[in-house]
Amino acid sequence: MFDIFRFSYYVIFVGLHASLMVGIFLEWLRERNALLKTGSDLPVVSVIIPVHNESGRIERLLKSLEAQSYPRAEFIFIDDRSRDDSAQKINAFLKGKEDSKVISLNENPGPNYKQYALSRGIEQSRGEFLLFTDADCEIPVSWIGAMVQRMSDETVGAAIGPVLKRLGGKGFFHLYECYDHAVRYVYLAGSAGLGAAGGGFGNNMILRRASLDAIGGYDKVPPSPTEDAALVSRIRSCSKYKIRAALGADVHVMTQGEDSWKNLINQTLRWNNGGLFSPDTATRINYNFLMITITLGVLGFPLLPFIPSIWPLPLGPFTVMIFNTIASLVFFGVSLPRRRFCFGYVLTLLFMPVYMALMTIMGFAGIKPKWKGEKV
Secondary structure: OHHHHHHHHHHHHHHHHHHHHHHHHHHHHHHHOOOOOOHHHOOOEEEEEEEOOOOOOOHHHHHHHHOOOOOOEEEEEEEEOOOOOHHHHHHHHHOOOOOOEEEEEOOOOOOOHHHHHHHHHHHOOOOOEEEEOOOOEEOOOOHHHHHHHOOOOOOEEEEEOOEEEOOOOOOHHHHHHHHHHHHHHHHHHHHHHOOOOOOOOOOOEEEEHHHHHHOOOHHHOOOOOOHHHHHHHHHHHHOOOEEEEOOOHHHOEEEOOOOOHHHHHHHHHHHHHHHHOOOOHHHHHHHHHHHHHHHHHHHHHHHOOOOHHHOHHHHHHHHHHHHHHHHHHHHHHHHOOOOOOOHHHHHHHHHHHHHHHHHHHHHHOOOOOEEOOEEO
C-alpha cells in the first residue's frame, strides 16, 4: 500500500501538470486562429478601472491609455474613497473624452470593496465588451484591440490575459515575485485550455456583456477575496460561454511589484484563500487538490533523511516546477527579468512550492489577508 501511495502520488501529480501544459498549448493554437476585426465593425469597449489612493502609481497607466490605438473605447474610472489627488489626475486625463467619466464613491459597504466598486462602474458602462485593469498597471499600445481580437469567436464569454510584474530592484525577492506571477498565469491558462477555467487576473480581463447578462449580472457573483476568479468560475459554470486565455506579448500587462515580503505574502494569501474557499465547487475542489498535494510533497522533504523511500513526494513538486518554469520562459520570457545565468531562476523554482505550501497552511489556519488596509 505504501508503494502504491508514493508512486501514484508522483504519477498523478506530474500527469496533472503535463495535462496543464497541453492546455496552455491548446490556448496558443486558439490564439493564433483569433480574427482581428477592423473598420466599422469595431465594437464599443468600456475600459473599467477601480482606483483607491493610487496617485503615486497611476501615471504609467494614464500614459499607456493615452497611447491606445483603439478608436471606440470609453474609460470609466471608479474613485473609491481616495484621499489623495487621484481624482484630479484622472480628470486631467479625461479632458476632451466625452464618453468617459469618473464615478466617485463616498461609501463602500463591501464585503469585497473592489467588487462593489466594479459593480458601480459596470452599471454606467455602455460597451459590448467590458475590459478591466488596475490603476497601478501599464498596458501595451495594442492592448484594447488585441483583447477584443481574442473575443472574435462568439462562443467566448471572457478572455483573461497575463499580468506580469516589473522588476522592482536587485535581489532574490524581486526576481521571485516576477516569477511567481508568471507561473500563476501558467496554471490559469492551462486550466482554461482544458475547459476548467477557475480564475484570472482581474487587471487584464475582457468580458462579453452578453455573458454577464447570462449569469444574471455582476451583482450575482458571490462575494469572494478574489472577485475575478469568482466571476470567471460563474461564467464557466452558469452560462453557455467559454473562457479563453491570451498569451501574446501584445496583451502583456505590467504591474508594480510589492516592496516587501510582508506585502507579497498578504497579496498571495488573498489569492490563495480565494481558491481554497472559492464559492464555485469545481474550482474549490480542484484548487484544494493542487495545493494540498504540493504541501504534502514539501512536508515530505525534511523527512527524507529519516524515511528515504518517500522520495517521490518531494520530487513531485520540484518536477512540475521545471514544467512551469519552461512554460513561463517560453510564453512570457520577453516580459520577465533577464539574467545572464539561470541560477536565479533555479532558486525561484526550488522556492516556489515551499512558498505555496506556506500560503496553504496559513489559509487553513484561518489567517485573513487585507486589501487596501481592510480585511477581506
